[in-house]
Amino acid sequence: MKSFAKIGSVFLAVSLVAGLSACSPASSSANPASASNQKVTLTFWNNYTNDPQHIMADTITEWNTKNPNIQINASATENNAYKLKIKTAIAAGNAPDIIYTWAGGFTQPFVQANKILALDSYLNDGTKDKMLTGALTNITYDGKVYGLTYNQQAGALYCNTQLFDKNGVKIPTTFDELLAAVKTFKSKGVTAMTVGEKDEWPGMWYFDMIALRETGAQMSLDALNKKASYNQAPFADAAGKLQDLVKAGAFSANVLSETRDQSVAEFTQGKIPMYFSGNFDASMIDASSLKGHVTAVKFPTITGSKGVDTEYLGGGADALAVSANSKYKDQAVQAIKFLAATYSSRMYLSGGGLPEWKYDDIDESKIDPLSKQIMSTIVQGSTGSVPAWDLYLTGNDAQTHYDLVQSLFGNQITPQQFAEQMQSKVNGNS
Amino acid sequence: MEKLLRDKKALLLFVFPTFLIFTTIIILPIFFSLYYSTLKWDGFSQGVFVGINNYKNLFMANTDGFPRSVLNSFILAVVSVCIQLPLALFLALVLSRGIKGERFFRTVYFIPVIISTVVIGQLCMKIFDPDYGIVNVILKAIGLGSLQRMWLADPKTALGAVFAAMLWQYVGYHMLLMYASAKSISTDIFEAATIDGASEARIAFSITIPLMKPILRVCVIFAVVGSFKAFDLIFVMTGGGPLHSTDVPTTLMYNTIFNRSQYGYGSAMAIFIIVECLVCTVLIQKAFGKDIEY
Numbered sequence A: 001m002k003s004f005a006k007i008g009s010v011f012l013a014v015s016l017v018a019g020l021s022a023c024s025p026a027s028s029s030a031n032p033a034s035a036s037n038q039k040v041t042l043t044f045w046n047n048y049t050n051d052p053q054h055i056m057a058d059t060i061t062e063w064n065t066k067n068p069n070i071q072i073n074a075s076a077t078e079n080n081a082y083k084l085k086i087k088t089a090i091a092a093g094n095a096p097d098i099i100y101t102w103a104g105g106f107t108q109p110f111v112q113a114n115k116i117l118a119l120d121s122y123l124n125d126g127t128k129d130k131m132l133t134g135a136l137t138n139i140t141y142d143g144k145v146y147g148l149t150y151n152q153q154a155g156a157l158y159c160n161t162q163l164f165d166k167n168g169v170k171i172p173t174t175f176d177e178l179l180a181a182v183k184t185f186k187s188k189g190v191t192a193m194t195v196g197e198k199d200e201w202p203g204m205w206y207f208d209m210i211a212l213r214e215t216g217a218q219m220s221l222d223a224l225n226k227k228a229s230y231n232q233a234p235f236a237d238a239a240g241k242l243q244d245l246v247k248a249g250a251f252s253a254n255v256l257s258e259t260r261d262q263s264v265a266e267f268t269q270g271k272i273p274m275y276f277s278g279n280f281d282a283s284m285i286d287a288s289s290l291k292g293h294v295t296a297v298k299f300p301t302i303t304g305s306k307g308v309d310t311e312y313l314g315g316g317a318d319a320l321a322v323s324a325n326s327k328y329k330d331q332a333v334q335a336i337k338f339l340a341a342t343y344s345s346r347m348y349l350s351g352g353g354l355p356e357w358k359y360d361d362i363d364e365s366k367i368d369p370l371s372k373q374i375m376s377t378i379v380q381g382s383t384g385s386v387p388a389w390d391l392y393l394t395g396n397d398a399q400t401h402y403d404l405v406q407s408l409f410g411n412q413i414t415p416q417q418f419a420e421q422m423q424s425k426v427n428g429n430s
Numbered sequence B: 001m002e003k004l005l006r007d008k009k010a011l012l013l014f015v016f017p018t019f020l021i022f023t024t025i026i027i028l029p030i031f032f033s034l035y036y037s038t039l040k041w042d043g044f045s046q047g048v049f050v051g052i053n054n055y056k057n058l059f060m061a062n063t064d065g066f067p068r069s070v071l072n073s074f075i076l077a078v079v080s081v082c083i084q085l086p087l088a089l090f091l092a093l094v095l096s097r098g099i100k101g102e103r104f105f106r107t108v109y110f111i112p113v114i115i116s117t118v119v120i121g122q123l124c125m126k127i128f129d130p131d132y133g134i135v136n137v138i139l140k141a142i143g144l145g146s147l148q149r150m151w152l153a154d155p156k157t158a159l160g161a162v163f164a165a166m167l168w169q170y171v172g173y174h175m176l177l178m179y180a181s182a183k184s185i186s187t188d189i190f191e192a193a194t195i196d197g198a199s200e201a202r203i204a205f206s207i208t209i210p211l212m213k214p215i216l217r218v219c220v221i222f223a224v225v226g227s228f229k230a231f232d233l234i235f236v237m238t239g240g241g242p243l244h245s246t247d248v249p250t251t252l253m254y255n256t257i258f259n260r261s262q263y264g265y266g267s268a269m270a271i272f273i274i275v276e277c278l279v280c281t282v283l284i285q286k287a288f289g290k291d292i293e294y
Helices: A002-023 A053-066 A079-091 A108-112 A120-125 A161-166 A174-186 A201-223 A234-246 A261-269 A279-286 A327-351 A369-379 A395-409 A414-428 B002-006 B010-034 B053-059 B066-095 B102-114 B117-127 B134-140 B157-184 B187-195 B200-211 B214-227 B232-238 B247-257 B263-288
Strands: A040-046 A072-074 A098-102 A148-160 A274-278 A294-297 A311-322 A384-386
Touching: A040 A079, A040 A327, A053 A072, A053 A327, A072 A079, A072 A327, A079 A098, A098 A327, A108 B214, A108 B263, A120 B232, A148 A161, A148 A201, A148 A327, A174 A234, A201 A234, A201 A261, A201 A274, A201 A311, A201 A384, A201 A395, A234 A294, A234 A395, A234 A414, A261 A274, A274 A279, A279 A294, A279 A369, A294 A369, A311 A327, A311 A369, A311 B002, A395 A414, A395 B247, A414 B263, B002 B232, B053 B066, B053 B263, B066 B157, B066 B214, B066 B247, B102 B157, B117 B157, B117 B232, B157 B214, B157 B232, B187 B200, B200 B214, B214 B263, B232 B247, B247 B263
Parallel strands: A040 A072, A040 A098, A311 A384
Antiparallel strands: A098 A311, A148 A274, A148 A294, A148 A311
């Protein structure tokens, strides 16, 4: 037994010493760069763990080679874990210098807590002129800009022209035409639309788009900002329109158990003529055998409502921000200007996103064709946009919205109940 | 060895590491959850103490369907005890009487227990698929096309479909426990009974089943508690949907904490599940009474 105790105490002592040395303060951190030639390292957290990852990595390498004195040290975390990680770090005051974030409701709490640097004084050097109109709208809070967007989303109605031609249906431009098209397809045994409602958010894209057509951009934004009520006729009408589609058999009866991936697959296999979704599905469709047979059009307008066809669901989504606690604010802003501008073009080229910066210098012929179509028909010349609502609503509110939209798909609630519950559960709950 | 076991210090030395791990990763988190369940907390900012409000919201003025999810888990528990266990018992009794191919069948019945739940979930989603799933294909082939359903998409049938998969998955597990217990009964007793002219059924009901009581109690506890904390297969197959029709307390808890960022309220659900399981375990122990010995 004695030897046991001896070995035990030795082990304990060793682990204690190891623990102590691990806890000792790391070499005192460098002073803020006073001289311009002093080497500075910026930390940058993002969520690029999959596909556009190489674009991110290449751009950072390029920056690091060009700027030996301002090195970027990037680390990527999986999307959902990233949301948790960045929120925790910002709350604890441990945020990285450069923060990848989402415009809209996600960034708002950080701004209100004064954790994000306002960029206005840095942007008058011509930076704003390099960006597209409205690029900074979703990242502006109380009149100040808190980040640089580089990627935007836009909802588009993807139509399979082969199926439209074969069944003699015209691509709809009004909601009545859409309903008529649904019924014609139905009569020929074709399910007109697809949505992966098991995942909940894809159905939200349909509702939010119809709501935008009913209310116009301003009323939707006001409701999302809790300045207007959801319990108004246009929102209830939008819910009613979605239910009209469901009742007309626009979606498969299996809709509540299909995932988003299944629904995209059904579309790319050429079984379904129409699919409303974001531009993020464009590269997937162009990679399928349907390439060249799909057109991305504006969602139909609703006769007699406030919404116009120059408004779209989407807008600035991905953004880079600088922590208010960063020691190297100037260098960090300098870096995000380069990163945001470069990502914007490169992601557009690859079909991974729509640009927020002017893109005159890129080779038009190399752009993903559907992305290009969405950019030219839906985004350019637009008069307003509303982001998918889960960008504005966070956590509990977003989930409540998903659930209520799913209840519409399942015919569990009436449009009026939908509008009332959106108001009482989302805006009434503060 | 005996000397070693009498040495309290040696005992402590051996037990302590396990005790430490058990306490830090199981007991302590339960108390943390108990504390969190009294907060209104989004997981990031400072939590606000709200006393027993979260518990009130579980049942009174409830808006997220928690009572219904509890009811679902009770249905699952009843179905497990009334269908799964008798089936497992029947299989165990038949196998333990030494039928031909005993080992083969024992292995076959146990296979679902070995397969990962995610794999089973994916398999069952294919089986219940409305277009090419084997259930609808067979129904159509035998002329019962009118019985075809969108099994997992229809709130009326989804619960049944998920439960069917869960029952199938664990029959083999209970079967193996019961089989081992039945096999451990001395063959002398069976021989004596056979000489006295007892039928197979009589032997099963008067000898085997009473002697298996300890393991039957364990099986009932596992089935009931397992139903209350069932999560994985439901999560894979339906995620609690469609329209919350297959929600059980665990899936609702997951959704509440990770999607709705309501850590306090979700912790109250966790505490409810723990208490529910403990109470049921004690009740079932009591209900079974003392063990029989011959």
